[in-house]
Amino acid sequence: MTVPTEGLIRTSKTAHPRHYLLAPSEPTPNGRLHLGHIAGPFLRLDMLSRFLRMRGDLPLIITGSDVYEPYMTFKAVAEGRSEAEIAAEYDALIAEDLSAVDIGVDQFINPCEDPWRKVFEEEVDACVRRLRHRGAVVEQRERVPYSRSAARYIVGPWLTGGCPDCGSRVSSYFCETCGGHFRPENLLEPQGPDGAGPLEWREISSLFLRVAEPEPLRRRMAEMRVPPRFQEAVERFLAREGGTVRLSAPQQWGVALEGGVPGVPRTLFSYAGIFMFARLMGAVHGEMSGTGVNAFDPGSGVTTVTSFGIDNVIPTMVCIVGTALRHGDMKGYDRVLVNDFYQLEGEKFSTSRGHVIWSADIARAPRISADAVRYFLAGTRLEEGPESMEPRSFVEVNNTRLAGRLTSLVRAASAVSADVLPEPMGQDRLARLEELLRRQEAALDGLVIATADAVAAFDLWWRETPGEWGSASQAYWWLKGVAVLAFPIMPRLGRRLWESLGGTGEPRLAAFLEPTRPRASGGPGGFEPITLGDLVSVLPVSSRHVPA
Template sequence: MPVLPSRCRRLLCEACGALFRPESMLNPQPRMGDSPLQWVEVESLFLKVADPEQLLQRMSASGAPASIIEVIARFLQRENGRVRLTAPGDWGVAWSADRFGNPRVLFESGWEYALTCADRALEQTPEHGHAMLRSSAVTTLVSFGIDNAVLLLAGSAAVMDALQDHRSFDYVLTNYFYNLQGAKFSTSRLHVVWAADIVDHTPASSDGVRYFLSRESPENGETNFAIEAFIEVVNVELAGALDSRIDLALAHLDQQRQAIEPELRPSLDAAVERLALAFRLDAVSVRDAWDVLHQWMQCPELDVTDSAHAYLWLKGLAYLAAPTMPRVAAYLWQRLGHEGLPSLQGLYSASTPRVQSASRPRFKVLSPASLAPCLPASVVLDGAPAHA
């Protein structure tokens, strides 16, 4: 096999997550220089999947989307049910050298992470037992991108199945790539926006960032963090329409103890049910959760100048916003007379709204210049480069 450049050493396609063999590359060329590639024969270890069809069925039950399961099915068929355990090289968790003296490392470490996490959890909460044992009652979930689909779904699951008395993760949460201004987020190229920077060094709130990211969640395909779109969403939907409607509803709240009127409950019940469906472990969809919140924010059938409607809308908003915009949710929940964070029990319980003398904006208006401190130099807005 050829000595591969760093971007191909993992033998993975970043577009679909499929593995490829080095000998399958057509006319391979070095990334740097023009010296010919050096071909080296290296022995690798593989594991034979006992029942590929059963493995695919379990992946489907765990919440993996059909598009990713198709990648795994093609891989298992092409590789005759074998998954790679070691790869040539010396970067990673070392494995013994092959009979030619070539260094090898473990090809994927998802099953090692699983066992390590379970070991640490056992140290902290021994009463729950080891989470990765087949006898465990603990529910486990792993989240990863498309480029790790074969490794974590086929590789780790197959290894865990082969280990005596162990099991793989119960559920998976997958995603495709997320771009920044049309180009892949890349820490090595500094083409990235750090979460702490956008919140700490710009007027953007964590709620606003979470709201936009939820809307753009790359669950079914590649999506893009477009700075101009982010600014428009925050300014129009949040700092504009939502803040104004919250202030209007708060101004018309009855300060007496009250509960949601029974005739107004159907619309809220439907939204609560949709939110619960968005967070089923076998079908998590942040986009669906965002859509429930987005629709409730507008909810034109509710007149928030009516005290009963205002109470219903604000209470529903607090509960439905909790996963996406927790700061706003907590603020509204306390203004409605509750303590702590929104809960399903409190949603349908009576409360006495608290009076606050002056309203305050929960979201600040953004501009390209205001976001410059968090943007990489590669991003240019309105002709002015951002500060790296």
């Protein structure tokens, strides 16, 4: 069999490295990260980043805190602390949650803290000035509820009601069921919190952004393969709002915008603020990567990718993609990756109800491997619809696939190949590995990320083994194939195998064909069998598996 000339391993030494900015949606720093957060934006971009590095490219993952989200003030009022204090606490916990499952972040930006506060405010000012010049900033009158007893406008998480698009119960400015966004006056049967007293509807003047015309935005969404249901949600929103999206909100916490009147605060609305935050990330990428240009500059040569849940479709597609088209000097994201919600035992993860599994808790539980957690989550197809974390399924996958057959195969191959310098890899096996790497590339480095397809490519390789190893070289190259195909999914296994085979650092395709002498001792280890009881300590009391 002839090895394809376009194979990734063969071309890795001569391919020109490409720059990528990978931007998972910014978490609100009012709580930790659970598996619902990890399974979507963070895992898929981490898997992409690892595959790109292994291929020889130059990705950077940059994100930060959605610190000016109104839920920050909601929590601050409830706890009697400042928003900045809460953000600092949870930024540290978010970093722990990401690290526990080996999610790499190259730069995490908190825009309310130095050194980021000043540069973010400067970016906001510059963007608003340019958008005003382009005729994209407009003032509009709107009706907003006010509570005299609370001495605040009842907006954001303080206001609840029915979604005007689908009727679901909602709070704040968006619906987690259908992805719709709306003004306070659009809510069905709006209600304030207990103690707010009767709501007094006041007419105020707010700033809105007039984004791209419908047809250019429609074409751009189609080019990026945004699912039709989300395209429809965007078009429905813009039709109701006359092609505009909120730029300011009547709340105290945030970056102040010009033009307010006494008694009516006017600060940057957090969803519009993600446009300015994206430009800040682009500038940071230019500094960190050495390109010296903003990643969103036309002709930057940087592939920009963002990943987010369905509740962020409107903010991303309207506030970033639509506003970039209006901005005139920004290319916007090249790829947008939308995932549905990951559930727990058939119900939405809910911090308020405590129906969660915190990522750091499960990854650090005795006998449970962070690699096993990642492998299980990566097997979902959240790009197609919601899926659910089922504890029994996790135990079965861990025990039958990972702690069972894979671990026994890896240990047997390691014993056969130990301390033997291998012969060159056979052409048939190299061709098969190249084919599976191409499958992983198609699954991860495209307009849609399908992590389950990347897992399937890995599974095909490790399951294709003889009954007994014919030679040390045969076992060596199989193990090395396991290392590279596993690395995006299970980085600890991939790196452990690579180093036990005599390599250094992370697996690299450019170094794959160089024979190295495996270590004589200190093998790659493996996965441990677990029971449902091992999970009980990390499951919420709402789980049907936790004794009453």
